[in-house]
Amino acid sequence: MEGKKEEKKPKNRVKMREQDPLTRARNFNEVPYGYTPFDAVEEASRCLSCKRPTCREGCPVEVDIPGFISLIKERKFLEACYKVKGKNALPAVCGRVCPQEIQCESLCILGKKGEPVAIGNLERFVADYEAEKGEIKVPEKPKPTGRKVVIIGSGPGGLTCAADLAKSGHQVTLFEALQKPGGVLIYGIPEFRLPKVIVEREVEYIKKLGVELILDAVIGKLYTVDELLNDKGYDACFIATGAGLPIFMGILGENLNGIYSANEFLTRANLMKAYLFPEYDTPIKRGKKVAVFGGGNVAMDSARVALRLGAERVYLIYRRSEAEMPARKAEVHHAYEEGIEFLLLTNPTRFIDDGKGNVCGVECIKMELGEPDESGRRRPVPIKGSEFQIEIDIAIPALGTRANPLLTKTMPDLKLNKRGYIVAEEETGMTSKLGVFAGGDIVTGAATVILAMGAGKKAARAINEYLKWKYWDFKS
Amino acid sequence: MFKILKKKELSDVVTLFEIDAKDIARKVQPGNFFVLKIHEQGERIPLTIADFDREKGTLTTVFQKVGKTTYHLGTLNEGVFIMDIIGPLGIPSHIENYGKVVCIGGGVGIAPVYPIARALKEAGNIIISIIGARTKNLIFWKEKMRNVSDELIVTTDDGSYGRKAVVTIPLDELLREDKDIKLVIAIGPAIMMKFVCRTTAKYNVKTIVSLNSIMVDATGMCGACRVEVGGETKFACVDGPEFDGHKVDFDQLMKRQQMYLDEEKIALERYREKYGIK
Numbered sequence: 001m002e003g004k005k006e007e008k009k010p011k012n013r014v015k016m017r018e019q020d021p022l023t024r025a026r027n028f029n030e031v032p033y034g035y036t037p038f039d040a041v042e043e044a045s046r047c048l049s050c051k052r053p054t055c056r057e058g059c060p061v062e063v064d065i066p067g068f069i070s071l072i073k074e075r076k077f078l079e080a081c082y083k084v085k086g087k088n089a090l091p092a093v094c095g096r097v098c099p100q101e102i103q104c105e106s107l108c109i110l111g112k113k114g115e116p117v118a119i120g121n122l123e124r125f126v127a128d129y130e131a132e133k134g135e136i137k138v139p140e141k142p143k144p145t146g147r148k149v150v151i152i153g154s155g156p157g158g159l160t161c162a163a164d165l166a167k168s169g170h171q172v173t174l175f176e177a178l179q180k181p182g183g184v185l186i187y188g189i190p191e192f193r194l195p196k197v198i199v200e201r202e203v204e205y206i207k208k209l210g211v212e213l214i215l216d217a218v219i220g221k222l223y224t225v226d227e228l229l230n231d232k233g234y235d236a237c238f239i240a241t242g243a244g245l246p247i248f249m250g251i252l253g254e255n256l257n258g259i260y261s262a263n264e265f266l267t268r269a270n271l272m273k274a275y276l277f278p279e280y281d282t283p284i285k286r287g288k289k290v291a292v293f294g295g296g297n298v299a300m301d302s303a304r305v306a307l308r309l310g311a312e313r314v315y316l317i318y319r320r321s322e323a324e325m326p327a328r329k330a331e332v333h334h335a336y337e338e339g340i341e342f343l344l345l346t347n348p349t350r351f352i353d354d355g356k357g358n359v360c361g362v363e364c365i366k367m368e369l370g371e372p373d374e375s376g377r378r379r380p381v382p383i384k385g386s387e388f389q390i391e392i393d394i395a396i397p398a399l400g401t402r403a404n405p406l407l408t409k410t411m412p413d414l415k416l417n418k419r420g421y422i423v424a425e426e427e428t429g430m431t432s433k434l435g436v437f438a439g440g441d442i443v444t445g446a447a448t449v450i451l452a453m454g455a456g457k458k459a460a461r462a463i464n465e466y467l468k469w470k471y472w473d474f475k476s
Numbered sequence: 477m478f479k480i481l482k483k484k485e486l487s488d489v490v491t492l493f494e495i496d497a498k499d500i501a502r503k504v505q506p507g508n509f510f511v512l513k514i515h516e517q518g519e520r521i522p523l524t525i526a527d528f529d530r531e532k533g534t535l536t537t538v539f540q541k542v543g544k545t546t547y548h549l550g551t552l553n554e555g556v557f558i559m560d561i562i563g564p565l566g567i568p569s570h571i572e573n574y575g576k577v578v579c580i581g582g583g584v585g586i587a588p589v590y591p592i593a594r595a596l597k598e599a600g601n602i603i604i605s606i607i608g609a610r611t612k613n614l615i616f617w618k619e620k621m622r623n624v625s626d627e628l629i630v631t632t633d634d635g636s637y638g639r640k641a642v643v644t645i646p647l648d649e650l651l652r653e654d655k656d657i658k659l660v661i662a663i664g665p666a667i668m669m670k671f672v673c674r675t676t677a678k679y680n681v682k683t684i685v686s687l688n689s690i691m692v693d694a695t696g697m698c699g700a701c702r703v704e705v706g707g708e709t710k711f712a713c714v715d716g717p718e719f720d721g722h723k724v725d726f727d728q729l730m731k732r733q734q735m736y737l738d739e740e741k742i743a744l745e746r747y748r749e750k751y752g753i754k
C-alpha cells in the first residue's frame with residue numbers, strides 16, 4: 001500500500017483483473033474476476049458526486065449513480081446494493097453486460113478529460129457483494145391490490161416489469177416458453193460473460209417478490225392473450241417476447257450440415273449445456289475451423305464459444321470495418337486477445353459442399369466502403385474479382401434477428417409495423433389492443449438488455465395507471 | 477412436471493405413454509406435437525401427439541426407441557414424472573371433406589397418422605389406410621386404424637404379416653384404379669415419404685407429409701429444423717411439420733437428420749454401458 005497514500009484521487013480507473021487470454025480461451029469460466037472491496041472503494045473515490053449528475057441521464061432505468069457510489073466510498077456495500085436495487089432489479093446482470101460506454105459512462109463528467117467512472121464495474125461489485133454475504137433483502141410485501149397482470153417472456157424486459165408490478169402489490173404471472181427463465185440472458189449470452197448462477201439468483205429475487213413463474217408455456221399455442229384476459233381474469237398483459245427469429249443470409253449452401261444460426265449454436269451451448277456433452281445429452285459440432293459472420297455481440301459470443309469448444313482457428317467475418325462494429329467494445333477487445341481472427345470488409349458469397357452434405361468451405365468477397373447509407377454509415381460495396389475461399393467445417397451466421405410471429409399472428413387486433421414488430425408507445429408501452437402493453441426487442445428490434453429493462457419499467461408504471469383508471473387512448 | 481399415467485409396450489421397440497397434461501390437452505389438435513425433456517441434463521426431443529382426451533386432460537404419444545433419449549424414456553414407468561413438456565406445437569392438420577383420402581403410416585408413423593385419419597373420417601371423408609413396417613412385431617394399432625378407415629391395408633417388408641410389400645406398392649395400385657382419390661397423407665421415415673411422393677406425383681395427387689427434422693426449441697427461434705420446400709427455406713416446427721410432399725427436398729432432410737450420427741452413437745453407447753443394456 002505504500003506509495004499510494006498521496007494519490008487520493010487516482011487519475012486512471014481501476015482495472016478489473018482478468019483470466020489470462022490464452023487460458024480463458026479454453027474454458028467457460030468468467031473472464032473478469034471483479035473488484036475487491038479495496039478496488040471498489042478506490043474506483044468509487046474517483047466519482048465527484050456531481051450535484052447534477054449527467055451520468056444518470058444515460059441510464060434507462062434511472063439508477064441513482066452518485067448515491068450508490070457514495071455509499072461505496074463509505075464502505076456501506078450492502079446499502080449501496082439496496083440503493084441500486086431500488087431502481088434496477090438485475091444489477092449483477094447490468095454491471096456485466098450493459099454497453100456502458102454508450103450509456104451511463106458515456107455521460108460521466110470525468111469522461112470529458114480522461115476515463116469515466118467505471119459505473120458498471122461498481123454496480124457489478126455491489127451486487128456480487130450482496131450475494132456473497134447471503135443477505136438478499138426482499139422489500140416488504142405491499143398491500144395486495146387484487147389486480148392480476150400477466151407477462152409473456154422472461155427476458156430482462158419481462159423480469160423488470162414483473163418486479164415493479166409485484167412491488168406495487170399486483171398479482172403477477174410470468175409465462176416463459178423455454179424451460180428456464182431469463183430470455184437471452186440464459187440462452188444467448190454465454191457463461192464466461194454472464195454466469196448462469198447470477199441470472200438464477202436474480203430470478204430468485206423476483207420470485208421472492210411474489211411473482212409466479214410458469215415455464216414451458218408457449219403463449220399463442222397453450223393460451224391466447226384473449227383467453228388470458230377474458231377467461232383467466234387477468235386485468236392487463238405485458239408482452240416482452242424478444243426478437244427471436246434468426247436471419248439467414250440467403251446464399252447458396254446455407255442449409256448444409258455444420259451451418260448453425262447463432263441462436264441455435266448459442267442455445268445448444270448455453271441453455272442446453274452442449275459444451276458438457278456427453279454429461280448433458282444435447283450434442284453440438286465441435287469445429288476445427290469456424291467462421292462467424294457479423295459484427296455484433298451475438299457474433300462475438302458465437303466466435304468465443306466456438307473457440308472454447310476447441311476450434312483451432314476462428315474467423316470473424318464482417319462486411320464493414322471495426323469502427324462500425326455494433327458489439328460492446330470490451331468484447332471486441334476480449335475476442336482479439338483470445339485469438340479470434342478478424343476478416344473485415346469481407347462478405348460471404350456461397351458455402352461449399354464436401355459432397356456429403358457438410359460444409360467444407362466458404363467463398364468470400366472483399367468489400368470497400370462507399371457512400372454513406374440511410375444509417376449514416378458508409379455502405380460496403382463488393383470489389384469485383386476479389387473472391388477467395390477459406391476452408392471451414394462450421395459456419396455461424398450471426399446477422400441479427402427478426403420478430404417471431406408465433407404469438408402476434410394469434411392477435412389479429414394487434415397493430416404491427418411492416419417488419420412484424422409490435423407498435424407500442426415509447427413512454428408507456430401501450431399498444432393498439434386494450435389492456436395489452438409491449439416492450440423490449442419485440443417492439444424495438446434487437447437492442448440491449450438495459451433498453452428492454454427500461455421499457456419494462458415504463459410499462460409497469462403505465463400499467464399501474466391503467467389499472468387505476470382503465471383509460472385507454474392509443475394514438476399511433 | 478408431467479406424470480406418466482399409463483404405459484404400454486406396443487412392440488419390442490415401440491412404447492405408448494398416456495401423460496397427464498391438462499393445459500395442453502385442452503388445446504391440442506390432430507397434427508400437433510410436443511417437445512419433452514426428461515430431466516435436467518436431457519435434450520429436447522419432439523414427439524407427435526397420437527391421441528388426446530380433453531376431459532381427462534391427457535395426451536397419448538407413441539415413440540420408437542432409436543437412441544439415448546428414447547431408450548431412456550422407455551425405461552420410465554407409470555407414476556413417474558417427466559420434467560418438461562412443451563406444447564401443443566406445430567400447425568394442426570388441415571381437416572376438410574376432400575372426398576376420398578389415403579392415409580399412410582410407416583413404422584412408428586402409424587401413431588401420428590391415426591388422429592388425422594380419425595378427424596378426416598369425422599369430416600365425412602372415405603378413408604383408405606395403409607400401415608406398414610419392416611416386420612410383424614412392429615405393426616401396432618391395427619384395430620384402431622381399422623375403426624377409422626373404410627379400408628385398411630397392412631404391409632410388411634418381410635411378409636411376416638399382411639401383404640409382403642412396401643407401402644408404395646398398394647398405393648400405386650390404388651391410385652391406378654381409383655381416380656377419386658383426392659389426397660394422400662404419409663407419415664413415416666423420410667425415405668418412405670420420399671417414395672410415396674414419387675408415386676403420387678405420377679398420378680398428380682396432392683400429398684401431405686409430416687417432416688421429422690432435428691429440432692431444439694420448436695418455436696421458430698433456432699432454425700435447426702430448416703428444410704427446403706419449393707426452393708424456399710422453411711422451419712419445420714412452425715411452418716409445418718406438414719408440407720406439400722411434392723415440393724420437399726427429401727435428400728437434404730435425410731442428410732440433415734444424420735448431422736449428429738457420431739454424437740448419437742457416443743451417447744447411446746455410454747448409456748448402455750452405464751445401465752448394462754445390450
Ligand SMILES: Cc1cc2nc3c(=O)[nH]c(=O)nc-3n(C[C@H](O)[C@H](O)[C@H](O)COP(=O)(O)OP(=O)(O)OC[C@H]3O[C@@H](n4cnc5c(N)ncnc54)[C@H](O)[C@@H]3O)c2cc1C
Binds near residue numbers: 155156177244452
Ligand atoms: C448472444 C447475444 C448477446 C448479447 N449481448 C448483449 C450485451 O452484451 N449487452 C446488451 O445490453 N445486450 C446484449 N444482447 C441483446 C439483449 O440480450 C436483448 O436486447 C435483450 O435480452 C432483450 O430483452 P427482451 O426482454 O426484449 O427479450 P429476450 O431476452 O429475447 O426474452 C424474450 C423471452 O420471451 C420468451 N418468449 C418468446 N415468445 C414467447 C411466447 N410466445 N410465449 C412465452 N414466452 C415467449 C423467449 O423464450 C425469451 O425467454 C445480446 C443478445 C444476444 C442474442
Ligand SMILES: Cc1cc2nc3c(=O)[nH]c(=O)nc-3n(C[C@H](O)[C@H](O)[C@H](O)COP(=O)(O)OP(=O)(O)OC[C@H]3O[C@@H](n4cnc5c(N)ncnc54)[C@H](O)[C@@H]3O)c2cc1C
Binds near residue numbers: 523537546588687688
Ligand atoms: C415433429 C416431429 C414429430 C415426431 N414424432 C415422433 C413420434 O411420434 N414418435 C417417434 O418415435 N418419433 C417421433 N419423432 C422423432 C423423434 O423426435 C426422434 O426419434 C428422437 O428425437 C430421437 O432421439 P434419441 O435421443 O432417442 O435418438 P438419437 O440417437 O439422438 O437420434 C436418432 C435419430 O433421431 C433424430 N433426432 C435426434 N435428435 C432429434 C431431435 N432433437 N429432434 C428431432 N429428431 C431428432 C435424428 O434423425 C437421429 O438420427 C418426431 C420428430 C419430429 C420432428
Ligand code: SF4
Binds near residue numbers: 059088120123
Ligand atoms: S443499469 Fe446499465 S446503464 Fe444503468 S447505471 Fe447500471 S450499467 Fe449504467
Ligand code: SF4
Binds near residue numbers: 048
Ligand atoms: S457524472 Fe461521473 S463523476 Fe459525476 S456523479 Fe456521475 S459518475 Fe460520478
Ligand code: FES
Binds near residue numbers: 690691700702711712
Ligand atoms: S426447432 Fe428451432 S426453429 Fe424449429
